[in-house]
Amino acid sequence: MTALVCQDLGRMAYGPAMEIQHERLRQVQAATDGQAFLLLVEHDPPVITTGRRPCAEHLLATPQQLAREGIQVYPTRRGGGITYHGPGQLVGYPIVRLSSVGMNVRTYVHGLEEVLLRSLSRFGLSARRAGGLTGVWVGDEKIAAVGVAVSRWVTYHGFALNVATNLLHFGLVVPCGLTGKGVTSLSKCLGRRVSVDEVKPALIDALKEVFGFE
Numbered sequence: 001m002t003a004l005v006c007q008d009l010g011r012m013a014y015g016p017a018m019e020i021q022h023e024r025l026r027q028v029q030a031a032t033d034g035q036a037f038l039l040l041v042e043h044d045p046p047v048i049t050t051g052r053r054p055c056a057e058h059l060l061a062t063p064q065q066l067a068r069e070g071i072q073v074y075p076t077r078r079g080g081g082i083t084y085h086g087p088g089q090l091v092g093y094p095i096v097r098l099s100s101v102g103m104n105v106r107t108y109v110h111g112l113e114e115v116l117l118r119s120l121s122r123f124g125l126s127a128r129r130a131g132g133l134t135g136v137w138v139g140d141e142k143i144a145a146v147g148v149a150v151s152r153w154v155t156y157h158g159f160a161l162n163v164a165t166n167l168l169h170f171g172l173v174v175p176c177g178l179t180g181k182g183v184t185s186l187s188k189c190l191g192r193r194v195s196v197d198e199v200k201p202a203l204i205d206a207l208k209e210v211f212g213f214e
Contacts, residue, residue, distance in 0.1 A: 002034035002100045004213035006204055009041040011087065014049070014074055017041050024095045025156045034100040038207060039093040042196055046086030046166075048073045048173055051147050058082045061172035071172070078157035080134065080147035082173045088164035088185070090196045092203065096155045101211045109134060109146055111210050112159050116144045118206035119161070119199065125189055136161075141184035161203070163187060163196050 007024075009017055017039070024037045048059065048071055058081060059073065066073065071086075085091055098108060113129055116136045120127045120143070127144075130137045136144040144161040162185035170183045187194045207213065 001212060001214050002036050002096070004036045004038055004208060004211075006038045006040065008200070009039055011042045011044040013045060014043050014047040014072070014085065017043065017093075018074075021093050021095065021156055025151060025154060028095050028097055028154045029152050031097075034097070036097070036100065036211075036213060037093075037095040038204065039095070040200060040203075041091050041093070042087050042089060043085040043091060044087045045070050045072070046084065046169060047071060048082060048084050049078075050075050050082045051078045051080040058173055065172065069169070069172075071169070076147075076149070076157065078147040078149045080145065083145050083147070083160065084165075084169050084173055085160055086166060086169055088162070088166060088187075088196065090161045090163050090199055090203065091158070092161075092207075093158045094155060094207065096211070098150070098153050098155065105148070105150055108155060109148060112146050112148070113144075115203065115206045115210050116146075116159060116161060118209065119203045120144075120186065122202040122206075123186060123190060123194070123199075125186065138184055138189055141182035143184050143186065143189070161186070161199065163194055163199050 117127055127136045127138050134146045135142050146159045149157045164187040165185050
């Protein structure tokens with residue numbers, strides 16, 4: 001059974017968090033045992049990230065708007081399109097050797113969606129998958145995005161769950177390149193402010209259940 005080490009980074013800027021993620025990625029790649037990490041973070045200051053899918057037209061904000069909001073844009077090697085990260089959003093970076101959990105990339109992504117569904121159900125929220133689309137949805141509004149990368153069969157990047165996110169900032173992009181779709185948060189769905197710290201234990205438990213981590 002693979003041992004999962006959870007590392008809570010709290011609120012952290014995107015660049016330093018990526019440095020830690022790549023350090024853990026190299027650590028798992030070099031390990032001979034079943035080691036895995038989960039990094040949890042709220043990105044502050046907020047950022048917009050792009051994936052491998054071309055998406056220049058999906059950035060709606062002008063440079064002046066981005067500067068006014070203090071938002072930087074970072075390219076990444078993860079799957080998926082453009083998205084937003086900021087305070088109130090719980091971002092998880094599982095760093096896992098796929099063979100240690102008996103999965104391929106497709107089943108791993110499906111597993112992350114299952115983790116999010118189970119986490120939300122513990123708050124009494126019924127969410128769903130949307131056929132042909134990654135992530136987790138409440139009705140026609142996306143509550144969690146999934147975008148992963150794999151290097152030497154070890155995963156990095158991961159998921160972003162809107163807990164108490166400033167949803168107005170999603171208006172700066174076409175989230176994941178999906179037009180005509182809304183974005184929501186756990187707080188909005190429940191009609192009360194939910195803190196990121198409330199969600200972390202449920203998410204960690206669900207991750208251990210789905211992937212069989214110690």
